[in-house]
Amino acid sequence: MEACISVITEHFPLIEGELLQYVTSVLEGSQADFESNEDVYEAVGPVLSEVDQDKSEDEVQDICDKLFHMLKGDEDEKDSRKNGPHRILDAPVHLGKLVEDSADKDIQEANIWIAKKADSTIVDQKKLEKAEAKLKQKQEKRSDQESVPRVISSDDLLQAASASQQTNRKDVKFDSSGANRSYDIRIDNFDISYGSLVLIKGASINMAFGRRYGLVGKNGKGKTTLLRMIASRQLKIASHITILHVEQEVVGDDTIAVDSVLQSDEKRESLLREEREITAKINSTSPNSTEDGLSTRLTEVYAQLEAMEAEKAPARAAMILSGLGFTPQMQRSTTKEFSGGWRMRLALARALFAKPDLLLLDEPTNMLDMKAIIWLENYLQTWPTTILVVSHDREFLNSVATDIMHLFSQEIDCYKGNFENFVKTRTEKIKNQRKEYEAQMQYREHVQVFIDKFRYNAKRASLVQSKIKLLEKLPVLKPVEKETDIVFRFPDVESLSPPILQLDEVDFYYTKEKIIFKNVCVSADMESRICVVGENGAGKTTLLKILLGDLSPTKGFRHIHRNLKIGYFSQHHVDQLDMNQCSVEVLASKYPGRNTEEYRHQLGSFGLSGDLAMQPVVSLSGGQKSRVAFALLAMGNPNFFILDEPTNHLDMETIEALGNAINKFKGGVVLVSHDERLIRMICKELWVCGKGTVKSLEGGFDEYKKIVEAELAAQQ
Structure with missing residues (x-):
């Protein structure tokens, strides 16, 4: 030895x-x-x-x-x-x-x-010295790697999340045999967790083929994670059901936009490719030596293409792109020429064209203007297969959804009807549950008083025992869990005398060939609640940047009060946060020198309290990241807000809280938004961008919606 x-x-x-x-x-x-x-x-x-x-x-x-x-x-x-x-x-x-x-x-x-x-x-x-030197070198290398910040991708997030499900062996065997051809979807008894955080526990989902399901719930409860688990088939779904999840934008390359949409129908593309190959083989051989097998197969391919109406596909692709805001010129452009927002629209167009058995949409209205949203609502109302959509746009869900799935307290409840019907039904359900719980508590208390009073009375012993057994048989009711209210608090500001912010006879263009604005005259004061609307590309964001002073007019003047302090919320503001820092560190890096409690108090003013304030930003949901951005914006104590698409990723309760906070804010507000509920909550004036001008519309949002619907009807 x-x-x-x-x-x-x-x-x-x-x-x-x-x-x-x-x-x-x-x-x-x-x-x-x-x-x-x-x-x-x-x-x-x-x-x-x-x-x-x-x-x-x-x-x-x-x-x-x-x-x-x-x-x-x-x-x-x-x-x-x-x-x-x-x-x-x-x-x-x-x-x-x-x-x-x-x-x-x-x-x-x-x-x-x-x-x-x-x-x-x-x-x-x-040898010992050599081994020690090698070990020291390895430790130094490891410490260097740890010091480099690691950017966490969406793939890492998917790996951090996990799903478990109890499957029925008979169903699995039935599916593997190929005998199961039902397109209804049933996912029973599954759990989803993110690291040590349990998001969903013991939930079940049943989706009937052809119905449109809206998935709602507060930010950070696991809605997006659930869609990812379904799309990656970590939750068991019959193999013959095709699933398409619109999550990532189309890769920019030399593919023409309309061709990119056509290529999403893989079956059609495969048949067209086969048709070209067979035709080339037939043409390359002499007429006398043509194989009968090739001709027969070519006839079959033509029959399949005719059955799927392949000749109508280009027109259908162009119609979908047009509805989502692509002009004929844009449809002929390559995908690499589009920005990220337009590539997301292209991804949505590909999904609509492909018509999968299960279409998963996560906030599809975020990148759309009002005209495109109305078109999408109308288009999805006749959708032939199953849809599961996460959306915080109440009007969109009212128009599209036939059923609502509510994710709350790690459970999923399904309600028939659109969102308004869900709100009424759930309100009534909670009211009845609360009454039932309170009534049972009172009854239990009454019976318990009797038991305690006569417990040691020999004459009443049998009656006491029957009362005890009665209590044991009563169903155990849980108290109704109350959803925590979200409150936004913007800083108090002093009033400024007008004029506050004004554009006089302003012209603007990036190139002389394409004029964005001509002779624009608008003004805002401390009482203003102005919403800017218009099609994508009409110049809404450009107008905001002129108001901010980031862009200078090519003609005309911009007047601003010397004490005006503008807080600007960009629609890309969330993407600019340091994902590897926690929320407290994000605020400390922008506004250093304050104690931790002050940062935590600021985050608490926007619904980020407790452990949420100390979590890395990357682990927060989209809506929670937006709250961090709002907390960062408000910490500078601005007295005038310019907000560009502030509702992206916010849940309905948070949008409501934002609307209430804006109404209480003593400063002026100009915002670009497509959320109809927020516009109706706060808007006192509507600016419409289009055709090189900015006009104040009398009649408000209802009048603007009528104009848009008339334009869509004229296009069809």
Whole structure:
């Protein structure tokens, strides 16, 4: 065993004493059971690999091979000693005296009481220094890697989330046999967690084919994660059901926009490709040698293309793109020429064209203007397959949804009807649950008083026992969990005398060939609640930047009060947050020198309290990230807000809180928004961008909606 120890310490100079003792005890205890070097490797190989991770598996295998041969040599030597000649003593021997007096070295070495143990801890100093230097280099490399900030992608988020589901073996067998052709979707008894945070527990979903389901719930409850789990099939769905999740924008390349949409129908593309290949083969051969098989297959391909109305596909693709705001010129442009927002629209167009069995949409209205939203509402009302959409736009859900799924308290409840019907039904349900719970509590209390009063009364003993059994049989009701109210609080500001912000006879263009604005005259004061509307590309964001002073008019004047302090919320504001910092650190980096409690108080003013304030921004939902952005914006104490699409990713309760906060704010507000409910809550004036001008519309939002619907009707 001493030889084995020497080999181990020679090849693993950094092995600790306890580990060495463990390895040698394993080798010694299992010596007789080892039949090959593989047995030795399985017994101690993993431990030795952990001691020196620079050694490859083959090197550790070779060392274990040496140890095996040494152990087998020791075992053979023991066997020869056991079976060899025995020394017979003529008389009793005093071992101590024998050691002192005998010159027989063999006897001394055989004496187990005084045998000297070989020094097994002697290490080659040069090898030890080399190993220590290598270990130090590895530690430095690891610390350098840890110091570099790691950007976390959406793929990392999907990996951080996990789903578990109890599946029925009969259903799995039925699906694998190919006999299941139902397009109804049933996902029973599943859990979803994000790290240690449980988002959904013991939930079940049933979706009938052809119905349109709206998924609602507060930010951070797991709606987007649920869509990702369904799309990645981590939740069991029949294999013949096609799923398409509109989440990522189209990759920018040289593909024409309309061709990109046509390519999303893989079956049509495959048949067209096959038709071209067969036609080329037929044309390349002489008429007399044409194969009958090719002609037959070509006829079948033509029949399939005709059945799916392939010739109408380009017109249908162009109609979808036009509805989503793509002009004929844009439809002929390459995908790389579009911005991220337009590529998201292109991804939506591809999904609508492909018509999967299950279409998953996550906030589809975020990148759309009012005209495109109204078109999408009308288009989805005749959608032939199943839709599951996450949206916080009440009017959109009222128009599109046939059923509402409500994610609350880690459970999913389904309600028939659109969103307004869901609100009424749920309000009534909560009211009845609260009444039932309170009534049962009163009854329990009444019965318990009787039990306590006559518990020790012998005459009433039987009655008391019956009352106790009655209480045990009552169903256990949970108290109705109340949803926490979200409150936004903007800072108090002093009033400023007009004029506050004004544009006089302003012209603006990026190039002289394309004039954005001509002779614009608008003004805002501390009482203003102005909403800017118009089609995408009409210049809404450009107008905001002129008001901010980021862009200078090519003609005309911009007047601003000297004490005006503008707070600007960009629709890309959330993307500019440092995703690896927590919310408190984000505020501290922009406004340093304040204590942590002040930052936490600011975040609490926008519904981010407790552990949420200390979580990395990347782990927050889209709506929670928007709240961080609002907290950052308000910390500068502006007295005038310019908001560009502030409702993107916000849930309905948060949009309501934002509307209430804006109404209470003492400063002026100009915003661009497509959320009809927010516009109706706060808007006192409507500016319509289009055709190179900005006009104030009398009649408000209702009048603007009539104009848009008339334009859509004229296009059709």
